[in-house]
Amino acid sequence: MEKYLFLFLLPLLAFGCKPKPVVADFIPELREDEPFTYQDYRPEDVQRPETYEFIKERNPNPEHYFPDTTNERYLPIRYLQLNFHIMNTSDTLFPFYGEKARKYVKEVVFYANELIRKTPEIWLRPDSMEVPALPRRLGFNLAKIPGTDEHAIYEHYDDELYWYLHNGRKRNRASREVINKYAVRKDSILNIFVMGPPRDSVLSKSFRLSGVDGIYLGDAIKITGLLSRDRPPWEMRNVLAHEIGHALGLGHAWTRNDGCDDTPVHANRAWSLASGQRGPGKTSNNLMDYSPREESLTPCQIGRMHARMSDITGRQRKWLLPYWCRYNPNEPVRVTKDLNWEGARDFNTDIYVRRGSTLRINNRLHLPEGAAIHVDPGARLLIGPAAVIHSDCGGQWAGIRRGVTESGIGGEIVIDPAATFLNEKI
Numbered sequence: 001m002e003k004y005l006f007l008f009l010l011p012l013l014a015f016g017c018k019p020k021p022v023v024a025d026f027i028p029e030l031r032e033d034e035p036f037t038y039q040d041y042r043p044e045d046v047q048r049p050e051t052y053e054f055i056k057e058r059n060p061n062p063e064h065y066f067p068d069t070t071n072e073r074y075l076p077i078r079y080l081q082l083n084f085h086i087m088n089t090s091d092t093l094f095p096f097y098g099e100k101a102r103k104y105v106k107e108v109v110f111y112a113n114e115l116i117r118k119t120p121e122i123w124l125r126p127d128s129m130e131v132p133a134l135p136r137r138l139g140f141n142l143a144k145i146p147g148t149d150e151h152a153i154y155e156h157y158d159d160e161l162y163w164y165l166h167n168g169r170k171r172n173r174a175s176r177e178v179i180n181k182y183a184v185r186k187d188s189i190l191n192i193f194v195m196g197p198p199r200d201s202v203l204s205k206s207f208r209l210s211g212v213d214g215i216y217l218g219d220a221i222k223i224t225g226l227l228s229r230d231r232p233p234w235e236m237r238n239v240l241a242h243e244i245g246h247a248l249g250l251g252h253a254w255t256r257n258d259g260c261d262d263t264p265v266h267a268n269r270a271w272s273l274a275s276g277q278r279g280p281g282k283t284s285n286n287l288m289d290y291s292p293r294e295e296s297l298t299p300c301q302i303g304r305m306h307a308r309m310s311d312i313t314g315r316q317r318k319w320l321l322p323y324w325c326r327y328n329p330n331e332p333v334r335v336t337k338d339l340n341w342e343g344a345r346d347f348n349t350d351i352y353v354r355r356g357s358t359l360r361i362n363n364r365l366h367l368p369e370g371a372a373i374h375v376d377p378g379a380r381l382l383i384g385p386a387a388v389i390h391s392d393c394g395g396q397w398a399g400i401r402r403g404v405t406e407s408g409i410g411g412e413i414v415i416d417p418a419a420t421f422l423n424e425k426i
Contacts, residue, residue: 030355030377030378030405030409034377034405034406034407034409035405035406036376036377036403036404036405036406036409037403037404038374038401038402038403038404039401039402039403039404039410040399040400040401040402041375041399041400041401041402041413042399042400042424042426043400043413043415043421045415045417046383046415046417046419046420046421047417047418047419047420047421048420048421048422048424049420049422052388052390052420052422054312054313054364054388055313056311056313056314057307057311057344060307060311060343061303061307061342061343062259062260062299062300062301062302062303062304062307063299063300063303064303064307064341064342064343064363065302065303065304065306065307065310065343066134066299066302066303067134067135067136067137067302068339069132069134069135070337071334071336071337072135072137073333074333074335074339074341075137075306075345076137076324076345076346076347076348077137077138077139078137078138078139078306078309078320079138079139079140079141079320079321079323080138080139080140080141080190080244080248080309080319080320080321081141081142081143081188081189081190081319081320081321082109082140082141082142082143082152082189082190082191082192083143083152083153083154083183083184083185083189083190083191083192084105084142084152084153084154084191084192084194085154085155085156085178085182085183085184085191085192085193085194086101086105086153086154086155086156086194087156087158087161087162087163087164087178087193087194087195087196087227088155088156088157088158088162088196088227089157089158089159089162089199090157090158090159092157093162093196093199093202094196094227094228096226096227097155098155101153101155102151102153104226104233105142105151105153105194106142106151106153107233107234108233108236108237108240109140109142109240110233111233111234111236111237112140112237112240112241112244113139113140114237115237115238115241115295116136116138116139116140116241117136117139118295119133119134119135119136120133120285120295120296121133121280121285121296122285122286122296122298123279123280123281123282123283123284123285123286123293123296124263124264124266124281124283124284124285124286125262125264126261126262126263126264127264129261129262131262131298131299132299133296134297134299134302136297136302136305137302137306138305138306140244141321143185143189146185152184152189154182154184156182158178158181158182161177161178161181161182162195162196163195163196163197163198163199164195164196164197164213164222164224165197165198165201166213166224170198173215173222174215174217176217176220178193178195178222179191179193179217179219179220179222183219183220186219186220187219187318188318188319189319190219190220190221190244190247190319191219191220191221192220192221192223192240193220193221193222193223194223194224194226194227195222195223195224195227196224196227196228197224197227197228202228211225212224212225212226212231212235212236212238212239213225213239214239214240214242214243215243216243216244216246216247219315221240221243221244221247223236223239223240223243225239238287238294238295241287241294242287242288242294245287245288245297245301245305246288247316247319248304248305248308248309248316249304249305249307249308249316250288250301250304250305251288252268252288252289253284253286253287253288253289253298253301254266254267254268254284254286254289258288259300259304260298260300260301260304261300262298262299262300262301263286263288263298263300263301266284266289268284268289268290268291269283270283270284270289270290270291270292270293271290271291271292278291278292278293286298286301287301288301303343306343307343310343310344310345310346310364311344312344312364312392322393323348324346324347324348324366324368324392324393325348325368325392325393326348326368327348327349327368327369327370327371328348328349329349329350329370329371330349331349332349332350332351332352333347333349333350333351333352334352334354335351335352335353335354335357335359335379336354336357337357338357338358338359339357339358339359339360340360340362341359341360341361341362341363341365342362342363342386343363344363344364344365345363345364345365345366346366346392347365347366347367347368347371348368348371349368349371350367350371350372350373350374351367351371351372351373351374352374352376353373353374353375353376353379353380353381353411354376354379355376355377355378355379356378356379357379357380358379358380358381358382359379359380359381359382360382360383360384361381361382361383361384361387361389362383362384362385362386362387363386363387363388364387364388364390365387365388365389365390366390366391366392366393367389367390367391367397367398368391368393368395368397369391369393369394369395369396369397369398370395370397370398371397371398372397372398372399372400372401373389373399373400373401374400374401374403375400375401375402375403375410375411375412375413376403376411377403377404377405377409377410377411378409378411379403379411379412380411380412380413380414381400381411381412381413381414382414382415383413383414383415383416383419384416384419385416385418385419386418386419387416387419387420388419388420388422389419389420389421389422389424390420390421390422390423391422391423395423396423396424396425396426397423397424397425398425399424399425400413
């Protein structure tokens with residue numbers, strides 16, 4: 001009897017001891033506090049050419065460069081390097097030189113930085129369009145004279161090239177002579193020339209003091225209005241920021257062809273109106289219009305500037321302080337939401353994609369030597385076909401590191417085989 005009972009139970013025991021089949025798409029649950037370590041992840045199926053030539057992006061989409069108000073660091077801040085040249089005559093027609101001039105220029109840059117850091121309400125908007133005031137992620141930096149710690153504020157005493165005339169028979173507004181003679185490192189710094197009116201105009205009884213004015217001429221800016229009149233430095237901040245806007249790719253906002261759909265066409269007549277007739281919904285306060293309140297920038301305008309500054313083939317990026325070359329591991333960029341990067345980025349630190357978040361990279365991305373992309377368990381990294389990840393400053397970026405828990409759960413990494421990795425650490 002016992003023999004037959006054993007034979008009866010044997011199939012049941014075998015069935016009971018057999019492990020349950022694992023469903024193919026079953027993902028083990030990730031515990032909140034489960035420890036994990038980062039492991040090097042080197043994809044094989046990507047492009048790693050020995051040489052690579054970056055191609056200029058035609059008509060970049062400004063939306064790819066909009067600042068993110070939930071975390072401004074998702075769009076790296078840019079610092080534009082400036083030189084200043086103060087023009088005068090050999091007998092100092094303008095009492096603006098020496099320490100007085102240097103102090104004044106520093107104050108102008110200070111006030112221009114204050115202006116560009118603010119996010120004032122936008123007064124004129126296209127009908128039925130919400131136009132938020134976003135952070136600009138831009139600053140102005142006085143360069144240093146090569147080999148010294150002195151700010152790059154140069155003084156030139158030239159009886160032929162000291163003057164600037166906007167209108168009239170002798171106008172030289174668009175002349176590049178002074179730039180060609182005195183510009184310093186114009187391939188890496190934006191040169192600003194501070195100029196006054198010609199002597200005969202200053203001495204003429206009929207001469208009328210002009211307002212502030214300026215012009216951007218491709219690789220330098222000329223401004224006037226402070227040498228012929230004792231203006232406080234904050235009055236010069238708008239013309240400086242306005243002309244820098246032109247240098248970074250912005251047109252006049254009141255026109256139809258400035259490339260932005262969030263800047264309405266208007267009459268640009270704020271200066272001709274009484275103060276009571278100006279204000280929100282009445283006149284413009286856009287930095288790229290003419291008004292007593294040149295200060296606001298729309299998202300499209302901010303995006304256009306950052307697109308220019310992020311173009312590795314363009315002039316504007318070469319004017320920037322390349323702080324992205326100095327690796328700073330203490331302030332990593334932490335991705336805590338789903339992000340899709342289509343516009344180029346230059347970071348000076350590591351990137352961490354946190355649990356529950358997805359980062360899609362489909363753009364040029366610079367990381368300095370030593371910096372890596374970390375993908376936590378429960379996070380996703382998607383690298384698209386247009387991605388080019390590289391280090392632009394020499395050396396090698398540290399590659400991708402995948403977080404893996406003790407139970408074997410790791411971050412998800414999906415890379416298009418058309419993506420390009422350059423100078424990645426092996």
